[in-house]
Amino acid sequence: METTEGTKKKKITGSEAVILSLINEGVDVLFGYPGGAIMPVYDAMHDYYDKLNHILTRHEQGALHAAQGYARVTGKVGVSIVTSGPGATNAVTGIADAMIDSTPLVVISGQVASSLLGTDAFQETDVVGITQPITKWNYQIKNAADIPEAIAKAFYIAKSGRPGPVLLDITKDAQFGEFEYEYKKIDFIRSYRPLPKTDYSQIDEAARLINLAKKPMALIGQGVILGGAEKEALEFLEKADIPFAYTLLGLSAIPTEHRLNIGMLGMHGHYAPNVKTNDADLIIAIGMRFDDRVTGNLDKYAKKAKVIHLDIDPAEVNKNVYADVPVLGNVKDTLPLLTEKISPNNHEEWLQEFRALINVETQKIINKQINPAEEGILMGEVIHKVSEAFGNDAIMVTDVGQHQMMAARYFKFKQSRSVVTSGGLGTMGFGLPAAIGAKMGKPDRPVVLFAGDGGFQMTIQELGTIFQSNIPVKVVLLNNSFLGMVRQWQELFFDKRYAMTELVNPDFQTICKGYHMPSELVDSREKLDAAIKNLVEQDGPYLIEVVVEKEGNVFPMVPAGASVSDIRLE
Amino acid sequence: MKQEFTISIYSENHIGLLSQVSTVFTRRNVNIESITSSESAIPGIHKITIVAITEKELIDKVQTQLDKRIDVVKSFVFTEDEVIHQEIALYKVPTEAILESNEVERLIRKHNARILEISKEYTVIEKTGHKSETQELFEKLSQFGVTQFTRSGRVAVTKLKKELLSSYLDKLENEKIIKD
Numbered sequence A: 001m002e003t004t005e006g007t008k009k010k011k012i013t014g015s016e017a018v019i020l021s022l023i024n025e026g027v028d029v030l031f032g033y034p035g036g037a038i039m040p041v042y043d044a045m046h047d048y049y050d051k052l053n054h055i056l057t058r059h060e061q062g063a064l065h066a067a068q069g070y071a072r073v074t075g076k077v078g079v080s081i082v083t084s085g086p087g088a089t090n091a092v093t094g095i096a097d098a099m100i101d102s103t104p105l106v107v108i109s110g111q112v113a114s115s116l117l118g119t120d121a122f123q124e125t126d127v128v129g130i131t132q133p134i135t136k137w138n139y140q141i142k143n144a145a146d147i148p149e150a151i152a153k154a155f156y157i158a159k160s161g162r163p164g165p166v167l168l169d170i171t172k173d174a175q176f177g178e179f180e181y182e183y184k185k186i187d188f189i190r191s192y193r194p195l196p197k198t199d200y201s202q203i204d205e206a207a208r209l210i211n212l213a214k215k216p217m218a219l220i221g222q223g224v225i226l227g228g229a230e231k232e233a234l235e236f237l238e239k240a241d242i243p244f245a246y247t248l249l250g251l252s253a254i255p256t257e258h259r260l261n262i263g264m265l266g267m268h269g270h271y272a273p274n275v276k277t278n279d280a281d282l283i284i285a286i287g288m289r290f291d292d293r294v295t296g297n298l299d300k301y302a303k304k305a306k307v308i309h310l311d312i313d314p315a316e317v318n319k320n321v322y323a324d325v326p327v328l329g330n331v332k333d334t335l336p337l338l339t340e341k342i343s344p345n346n347h348e349e350w351l352q353e354f355r356a357l358i359n360v361e362t363q364k365i366i367n368k369q370i371n372p373a374e375e376g377i378l379m380g381e382v383i384h385k386v387s388e389a390f391g392n393d394a395i396m397v398t399d400v401g402q403h404q405m406m407a408a409r410y411f412k413f414k415q416s417r418s419v420v421t422s423g424g425l426g427t428m429g430f431g432l433p434a435a436i437g438a439k440m441g442k443p444d445r446p447v448v449l450f451a452g453d454g455g456f457q458m459t460i461q462e463l464g465t466i467f468q469s470n471i472p473v474k475v476v477l478l479n480n481s482f483l484g485m486v487r488q489w490q491e492l493f494f495d496k497r498y499a500m501t502e503l504v505n506p507d508f509q510t511i512c513k514g515y516h517m518p519s520e521l522v523d524s525r526e527k528l529d530a531a532i533k534n535l536v537e538q539d540g541p542y543l544i545e546v547v548v549e550k551e552g553n554v555f556p557m558v559p560a561g562a563s564v565s566d567i568r569l570e
Numbered sequence B: 001m002k003q004e005f006t007i008s009i010y011s012e013n014h015i016g017l018l019s020q021v022s023t024v025f026t027r028r029n030v031n032i033e034s035i036t037s038s039e040s041a042i043p044g045i046h047k048i049t050i051v052a053i054t055e056k057e058l059i060d061k062v063q064t065q066l067d068k069r070i071d072v073v074k075s076f077v078f079t080e081d082e083v084i085h086q087e088i089a090l091y092k093v094p095t096e097a098i099l100e101s102n103e104v105e106r107l108i109r110k111h112n113a114r115i116l117e118i119s120k121e122y123t124v125i126e127k128t129g130h131k132s133e134t135q136e137l138f139e140k141l142s143q144f145g146v147t148q149f150t151r152s153g154r155v156a157v158t159k160l161k162k163e164l165l166s167s168y169l170d171k172l173e174n175e176k177i178i179k180d
């Protein structure tokens, strides 16, 4: 039975209504930062800490990324509260990130009193205008009495269909206003259809193509995770015996060690799936959106293949790649329909073609990363070891850059919702706060962050959040004293002209000390194993800073503008 | 191949809707030729009519993005031959010019235009029609010194027997009842 907080027809303020409505939506953790225009809500919250655990971050961007991390590992809506003006503009990067990566968020921003709107009042910005293109929905509340319905709508929109961020901007007078509170959840909005109708004839056609295909390849996207369709995807793949590759955000949907796994797609993905994309006679895209980092040059993409595209968002179908057979709907519903219609199959020969290429990559790249001959430590070996030390079953969070691609390549997974990374936006600074949110969402699972020395410094102040709230995240700082990913491009495509990519770094150990973050430095290979042991075994938060090869590169790589099958091994 | 499309967008009547809708066109780099916005025949639902010249493929993508906006109930894309449409134009000319010869009067009659107001200094002429027609009258009147000329955005109704939006809404209602 659901209990409804505060529904006893008594007059309360808009601020209290915000808090009660969040509780009624099942929120128990939220991330935020106070300020003038949101003070009434914070004041109301002060009486509800037993029900709402508010994590005070050190920057609103941190609050947003933390809410994203929380949402990504739990599947619940992440909630963040910020003040008007600079508070809200600081939240913008996280909102944009959540939008492009389909992460359900409800962001509440304070706003100046409605009588002051449009007057350039102190800390007034047009947040609704600014965030309109980067939210799934946003709305300004100017009356206290509108708060419950707006919040109910916000949660429904954020989590239904293809999830996304919703922003509610609440004027200060609406926070102060009094009204009779009542809360009703919403599951219908006349102008909004979260779930498109499935055309069953397309299922038949898709099944027909799958049964005929000699060289089928499935592409697993985040839609499988968002739809909770991991089991359904596996049943489909196994019955048809179809090799599958995954996008960065589709990572962990299916355990790494599955025999049909042929690796990651895209620019820094694996050799086999990229090369074979232009050999396949059928591509089955499951909850993915053919991002340009996945497809490379579209004119030279999957040239021999028919395409079946299963997605919940009609706007993704035919957006980048033409779908011969579009199958609209939640993949959790459509995959079983498809599985039922297809015949059991065996594609062992086709799978062998992938295995041959996987062997090439293993010899030319992977083995050299994991067991390097040179003296300098490589990212791949660190990530590989950390993954194993956690039993290949931790939640992996990353920042953005070389280490992100390396982490996606060398970390292994046993269960879904184990990856938190900024895919579509590629937001440096995402990692540390996202790891905080992930740990709050899954306190019982180890959460390990891989960060570069560049991105780490974009939100490094969140070490303060870790200290204040004692959040046991494990951090692996891969320090190459460069903005590595950009340096790699400069090396390969700009004649080694290292324009502004070399970093003169602070002493990270001293910084950790200041934030009371237990840490150690690994500057030679002998120290690595012991440090990783500490990382795993220490109870609280822990950071190891590993000094890695300064000019290491991520390979393989699909150069920008090239076809995926022209992926380079060096 | 580029061609002209009339896009009818039915939406909730919220503040900022026009900006939501126009952003979709801007992001896809589709230029809006004209835009009008008014209440529709269904209470509480607003109708925005946009004319754009672009490729079929691109307008289809714009449409799916429009439908994705939460406050947009539904959008429809029509080609030239699927709608009956009109624009209204107003022309302000010096009254002197009308008095000097009967040419202006002849033009008004010939183009099915009408005079809205006459004062000592100026006369306001109104013409409703397709853009080419209102444009033609503008060009003909120009020699008499048009001091102001303004043309509205397009208003359009479909030639279909079935009303697309109401059947869409009925369908939604049914789904809701089934769900409840």
Ligand SMILES: Cc1ncc(C[n+]2csc(CCOP(=O)(O)OP(=O)(O)O)c2C)c(N)n1
Residues within 6 Å of the ligand: A399, A400, A401, A402, A403, A404, A426, A427, A428, A429, A451, A452, A453, A454, A455, A456, A478, A480, A482, A483, A484, A485, A486
């Ligand atoms: C906010 C932001 N600014 C700039 C970039 C461009 N960029 C992408 S990767 C990268 C380098 C990251 O360097 P570092 O954090 O040290 O990680 P590494 O690549 O060395 O692993 C930069 C600058 C970005 N993705 N995000």
